[in-house]
Amino acid sequence: PLKRGQSFPFQRVFMLTNLRRVIFSTPGKIVALLLLVALGVGFAMMDVQNLGLGGASSSGALVQVGDKKLTEQELQDRLRNALERVRQQQPMLDMAQFVRTGGFDQVLNQVIDGMALEEYAAQQGMAVSPAAIDGQIASIPAFQGFDGKFSQQRFDQLLSEQRLTAEQVRSDIRRETLVQWLMAPIANPGPVPAELATPYASLMLERRKGSVGYVPIGAIAPGTPPTGAEIQAYYQKNSGRYTLPERRVVRYAVVTPAQFEAGAKATDAEIAAEYKKNAAQYAATTRRNLAQIIVANEAAAKGIAAKVNAGTSMADAAKAAGLQASTLQNAEKAA
Structure with missing residues (x-):
């Protein structure tokens, strides 16, 4: 509302009225349409540019968790491998259908969850040794030869077919192992024995005070080194801790009578010779x-x-x- 002594802005009303007349006129409609088309083309060009970059940052990473990065090429490789696995059950499926059915979101979320759990495990001091990773690779049947042992040639061949590198395989195994260590106790929680739960429950009912003294390791005498007999006695007493479970490789072949029918047909002469040779066996x-x-x-x-x-x-x-x-x-x- 206007206050006393305030004049009405006739100039602004006049300008708005003229602008409306220009817009609703035929030339004004053409100019407005051209402006809308120009704005639409500009926004489309920005979307195409963002799509071409794949949403990646200047560093080339789509997702970064800690120091781990997921690049556009790695995501494309994982999508392609996931599609090939699904095609074993649905041969006619293509990438567009795979993405529409949620395959892209599933693969991306799976990778992000794995990276997050791996980073959390690293913060907790958890690590998988290279020897443990190599042991898991050697135990995969697809990487074993006819003798049941790890075959480097078979390993390289399968990685080449899947367009993977050895470092990617080791990274996936490391990540899956850490995820299993973190999630297995949550996924399959077992009952806690009373002997284990009682001390923890008692901690909330008692309060203690103590003092801590720092003693450097150099101030402690190293002691007498154990003798060979003592080491041998300790080993025999705890042999179960140093014994690996036995593992055997069984090779077998499936043999059926049909495989030998063609070569097992005897002629009349062969039958007569066999009968004559073992006449006593066939006598009445x-x-x-x-x-x-x-x-x-x-x-x-x-x-x-x-x-x-x-x-x-x-x-x-x-x-x-x-x-x-x-x-x-x-x-x-x-x-």
Whole structure:
């Protein structure tokens, strides 16, 4: 609202009115349209420039966590490798479809999470030794030869196919190992034994005071070096700490009868020669079941035989004589 003694700004109203008349006129509409097109082209050029840079900073890094950097080329390689793994199940999938279905975000977030956990592990003093990394590489079956041992040629061949370097593989293994160390206790928490939980719980119920004195290591006598016998005795007592688990490599071949059918067909002449060579093996035989009674003398045998011939069964005749009949099954006799 106007105050007393204040004049109304007629000049400003007149200028706005003239500007509106110019804009809504035909020449004004053309000029305004050209200005809008120029602004749109300018913004589009800025977007194209940012897209060409891939959002990377002047240092060439898309993401930086601590001293670890994710470059545009590394992200492209990881996207390509992830797409190739998915193509094993979906051969018709292309990069555009992979990105639309969230593949880009998944790969990027996975790398960023790994870099963040790796940086956190480094801040906590955690590290993976090169020997442990080499041991994991050697234990991967894809990098092993026919003898079950690590093959440098196979290793280089697979890395070349995947467009990876040995340093990238070692870096990924180092990162995955640290992530596993950090996340495994959280992902699979187990019950805490009472013997372990009780001392920690008791710390909140007690308060202690103490003093600390600094004693340099040089002021402590080194002591007597252990003898060979003492070292050997300690080793035998704690041999389990210095024993590696046994590992064996088993090589086997799957053999089926169908693989030998073609070469195992014998001719009539070969069959006749084999039969003639082992005629005794293929000779005709007779098989009989024999019942017998073993007696001490001939007189007893004749007495039992007379009863059997008279119609008494061998079992009853043997039982009457205080004996027992036995039977021989499938007794063979050459024909």
